[in-house]
Amino acid sequence: MMDSRSALLEMRDVSVTVRGAGGEVPVLREVALEVRRGELVGVVGETGAGKSFTARAVLGLLPHGARRISGSVVFDGTELDTPRAYANLRGTRMGFVPQNPRLSLDPVFTVGSQLVAVIRRGRRMSRTHARKRGVALLTGLGVHEPERVMRSYAHQLSGGLCQRVCIAIALANDPELVIADEPTTGLDVTVQRQILDLLRSQLVRDGRGGLLITHDLGVIATWCDRVAVMYAGRVVAIGPVADVLREGHPYAHGLKGIAVALEQGVEPVAIPGTVPTPGDQIEGCAFAPRCAVATDLCRADDPAPRPYGDQLVRCHHPVADAELPAVGHPTRSEEVEV
Amino acid sequence: MSAGQTSRQSPVLELHRLRKTFKVGRGPKARKVRAVDDVSLTLDKGTTLAVVGESGSGKTTLARLAMSLLPPDDGDILLNGRNLTGLSPRALARFRPSMQMVFQDPFDSLAPWHTAEQIVGSSLHLRRDLGPAERRRLVVEVLERVGLPQRFLSRYPHELSGGQAQRVGIARAIVTRPSLVVLDEPTSALDMSVQAQILALLHELQNEEQLSYLFISHDLAVVRYLADRTAVMRRGQMVEVGDTAKIFDRPENDYTRELVEASPRVTAAPAGRQPDRARADGVSHRVRKAL
Incomplete structure (x- = not known):
């Protein structure tokens, strides 16, 4: 009871559909996750898993044609059920780093004026002061010529710089919650590291929190406290990063196996088949057709979330660490030497 | 032992002291950027040479030079021992079938109004000796090699998944039996689970x-798996080249070390922070209760 106050964001069984050719297509199915104060939660999944819809459902920014059909989003104890509930939240207490930075910036204003506008929306401040703060934010994000960037239009900047401008806008008013949708896609690894280190250090102090959406397990392992693994519109596993990556859902384990194999330079064991697209007919567990341990039960019955160690997994046959087969084949260099 | 023999053959590709400078900007602000600055590399038959580096390091320019799509300012490009530098486009055309390329985004690089058969068949248009039946046979054969059965022949790119589209891109590249294949970030636009399938295919075909x-890649994990040798580029210069395992485990150059350390890994303990076990445990209790 007491510690429920520590939840900054709670999504309770949120389902979202989009209007498609053949009627309403589910894109999020009973998504449940929470972000507590002082933690960075990762959301990982492949194309069509519902990562971006999760971000947009939290922000109340679902695209045209999409609607939340059930579930609730609670931010700091307040249910966000109407557009009015979001007033004075986005841009101030909630920051958002969108996936496509250049398209998200207005092409007819300099990026500096957009950054200044957001800063002044959060606090009373002169333009000059807001501009100084903007420059400071950009400097903190590793931008070398912040003054020049402030004077530029989005099309004059590289993707990496647009990305950092968007991050600066998200962080402008010290939001309590930052939702970042693939914030470092297309950035170089050294810049990625700098930005995620900064994002993490800003969010895990003072009772703030973040939701980091990515397809990169390495990013999750390096910067997140907990992770939600999404597949076909569902959160199939959620828990502390180390636990989720160690054992539990076969899909999470398969992805981790691929990442580990590549890192060690050995042949990865591919997950056969492809990810389902929204609108595909799904019976039973959505991962069953690609799963090595699936049984008839999996093909008939969609598993409900159940505790597994410190995680919650949607799986009839979660795999324990010890049962997992050794990952990969001999390295290529070994083959050559034989 | 077999490895020793192959390395004694003449290299498929030799890049010798290549330079390429671009002029950026106009008027008084114009300046020169050395995209590729005195780079020499060799690629042996049947092996993979990775070129890694951050954006702007010159790796794509190097790829375009290697493909003779750009003339170098200085230096030589040798394909199977034959110097291609300075050849006219017409003279180069003869060598085009033996140099092929696989692109980063399969949907961007496949013509949307062509079927898989037309896309792959287009690589064979320099083969005047082939009749329609023979050409079709080669296309069917190569699509099967990359894991696409015959029913895919009439598919358009939008009817393919990302992985399938990249298989078509690979088929288009290898149908001419090229001696050199330039892979420009071939898996970075693909989903994780599909990425592994495509890497396995590339390895098998090789x-x-x-x-x-x-x-060409900036994804060090993928490089480690596929490449025998790795060259690291920075600001147009090659800062280090060597066996992939050595580059990763015992980098000599500071920049290489920085690059290797900055790339996020699932296996390594996070560099910037220590996992906070106590808090993680408290958290998990809450998750169970919340749901």
Whole structure:
């Protein structure tokens, strides 16, 4: 009871559909996750898993044609059920780093004026002061010529710089919650590291929190406290990063196996088949057709979330660490030497 | 032992002291950027040479030079021992079938109004000796090699998944039996689970056909798996080249070390922070209760 106050964001069984050719297509199915104060939660999944819809459902920014059909989003104890509930939240207490930075910036204003506008929306401040703060934010994000960037239009900047401008806008008013949708896609690894280190250090102090959406397990392992693994519109596993990556859902384990194999330079064991697209007919567990341990039960019955160690997994046959087969084949260099 | 023999053959590709400078900007602000600055590399038959570096390091320019799509300002490009530098486009056309490329985004690089058969068949248009039936047979054969059965022949790119589209891109590249295949970030636009399938395919094709890959990437994990040798570029210069395992485990150059350390890994303990076990445990209790 007491510690429920520590939840900054709670999504309770949120389902979202989009209007498609053949009627309403589910894109999020009973998504449940929470972000507590002082933690960075990762959301990982492949194309069509519902990562971006999760971000947009939290922000109340679902695209045209999409609607939340059930579930609730609670931010700091307040249910966000109407557009009015979001007033004075986005841009101030909630920051958002969108996936496509250049398209998200207005092409007819300099990026500096957009950054200044957001800063002044959060606090009373002169333009000059807001501009100084903007420059400071950009400097903190590793931008070398912040003054020049402030004077530029989005099309004059590289993707990496647009990305950092968007991050600066998200962080402008010290939001309590930052939702970042693939914030470092297309950035170089050294810049990625700098930005995620900064994002993490800003969010895990003072009772703030973040939701980091990515397809990169390495990013999750390096910067997140907990992770939600999404597949076909569902959160199939959620828990502390180390636990989720160690054992539990076969899909999470398969992805981790691929990442580990590549890192060690050995042949990865591919997950056969492809990810389902929204609108595909799904019976039973959505991962069953690609799963090595699936049984008839999996093909008939969609598993409900159940505790597994410190995680919650949607799986009839979660795999324990010890049962997992050794990952990969001999390295290529070994083959050559034989 | 077999490895020793292959390395004694003449290299498929030799880049010798290549330079390429671009002029950026106009008027008084104009300046020169050395995109490729005195780079020499060799690629042996049946092996993979990776070129890694951050954006702007010159790796794509290097790929375009290697493909003779750009003339170098200085230096030589040798394909199977034959110097291609300074050849006219017409003279180069003869060598085009033996240099092929696989692109980053399969949907961007496949013509949306062509079927898989037309896309792959287009690589064979320089083969005047082939009749329609023979050409079709080659296309069917190569699509099967990359894991696409005959029913895919009439598919358009939008009817393919990302992985399938990239298989078509690979088929288009290898149907001419090229000696050099330039892979420009071939898996970075693909989903994780599909990425592994495509890497396995590239590896398998290399073993069977003795293909030689020049592999452009910024994803060090993928490089570690596929590449025999790795070259690290920075600001147009090659800062280090060597066996992939050595580059990763015992980098000599500071920049290489920085690059290797900055790339996020699932296996390594996070560099910037220590996992906070106590808090993680408290958290998990809450999750269970919340749901």
